[in-house]
Amino acid sequence: MHELVGALRSYAWGSRTALAQLCGRPVPSAHPEAELWFGAHPADPARVRIDGHDRSLLEVLEADPERELGRVAGEFDGRLPFLLKILAAEEPLSLQAHPSIEQARVGYARENHAGVALDSPMRNYRDENHKPELVVALERFEALAGFREPVRTVRLLRALDIPELMPYADLLAAQPDSAGLRTLFTTWIALPQSALAKLLPKVLDGCVRYLSGRDAENNGTRKEFIAEVRTSLELAEAYPGDAGVLAALLLNRITLEPGEGLFLAAGNLHAYLSGVGVEIMANSDNVLRGGLTPKHVDVPELLRVLDFEPLDLPVVEVHDDGNGVYRYRAPAPEFTLRRVELAAGGDPVKLPRTGPEIVLCTLGTVRLFQRGEHLDVPCGYAAWISAADGEIRAQAVHGAGQLFCAAVGED
Structure with a gap:
């Protein structure tokens, strides 16, 4: 056994305090710190400390895969098949999904054939692997994950009481299934900027009214969609004019308490909103983005990989092994x-x-x-x-x- 030092990744959505405090470093940090990678991903492998010297974990595994990996070496082509991270989100991450392994292999080959460089910002597929992932909250952790049951989404859209949203609510009410979700999501994510510029302010005004009014149908008791509506306003402030703000209205809004976990399979649309957690995933860096980001967004490719089946809240079962x-x-x-x-x-x-x-x-x-x-x-x-x-x-x-x-x- 040897000490393993994580590779620190800085992204704009990271925190200047969370990872620094966790690791006992001075606060605030010089840059937003988003992730600590503990693994052997070629993009940023962790460092193994052996006899006072640091070596890349990737190099250690390549030097003696049989000793280091055992049976895993044969099962996963001499590679460590997972990547472990600590993630600290001060601001929302992009709206995104990950491909299945078949989709990843096809997409990777296609982009190679097209001559897209592996480090190009326009690249969707940086490897041939899928990326199922599990995040476990270290503190309260907020997320959007998977498409909500259409009947509840229709109820949300109508509760906002915005005339401009009613045709979309009726569309989903007429087909409250994965096909209806696909149609509505595709319509919204592909809206021309001129149409989006007219619709979004109306939606946000409706969100403000929803939060400030009482729920007459329930005698003024707490409304059903407070968290969803607040999230829409927060996303619109961070990403004004972004179609992802509309798309977020279709997703489950989830709060994880410390120790709770969330699992996401291939094709599940999601966005982590805030919090600190431990994340583990297949050893891949393939991400298809749909909005809420200044990075490359490829809507047609995203639509190829998305799973539009409504998802029950995907909080994972935790087994007490004693x-x-x-x-x-x-x-x-x-x-x-x-x-x-x-x-x-x-x-x-x-x-x-x-x-x-x-x-x-x-x-x-x-x-x-x-x-x-x-x-x-x-x-x-x-x-x-x-x-x-x-x-x-x-x-x-x-x-x-x-x-x-x-x-x-x-x-």
Whole structure:
């Protein structure tokens, strides 16, 4: 086992405080800090600290895949199949979806054939992999995820009481299924800028009226769509004139409390809005954007990959494995994720082992024990555990501790 130092990624939507505080660095940071990558993605691999020297995890795996990855080397072509991150969103991320593995392979080959450079901002497919992902909240985490049941969306559109929205509400009411959602989403996302400039202000005025009025049908009690309407106003302020503000009205609005997780399969439209969380995904960087971003938006390609089936709130089941270990059930062969809660002054806890792992500390400092040796992992840092390493035990050093253990998916 060796200390693993994450690769820090700075994006405009990141936070100047969250990751710095988590890692014990001065606040505020010089730039918005959005993600810490713990993995072997070629774009930004983490660094393994061996005998006082840092080596790329990618290089370590390539040098001895059999020792480091074990059976995984044969199953995933000598690659670590998952990427673990800490994500800190101060502002909303783009409205986006990820392709299936078949779509990724076709898209990657097509863009290669067209001569689009891998580092081009116009590139949609940077690899041939899909990107199922799971995010677990470290603090309250807000998100839009998956298309809402059409009947509820019709109710929302009519509750806004905007004459200009009524034809769209009627359209979806006449076909309250995935086909109706596809038609409405496609209509909105492809609106000419002149039409969007007329419709959006009307929608936002309706949102303001909705928040300021009472719900007469329910005797003035709390309205059903407060969070959805507030989110629309916040998105419009951050991205004025963006069709993604309309599209957001079609999505589930989700709040995760600490420890809760959200799983997104290929094709699920989503946007993380705010909060800090641990995220694990297949080792891919393929993103199709639909708005709420200054980056490249390819609407036709997005429409090819989107899944318009209404999605129940996709909060994942958490299984209590006992002894402070909690397993998140996510249907992805590339990864599995466990959370380990370590009590202050408690005895060392045996960590589940299924092969190569990344063990990330998100609270306190945790001491890992293996074969008479130990490694202290402070908050915001991780450890690389190779397939050849034996039993690992973990103990909180000062106060309580928390770990997230990332491994390859289980059968």
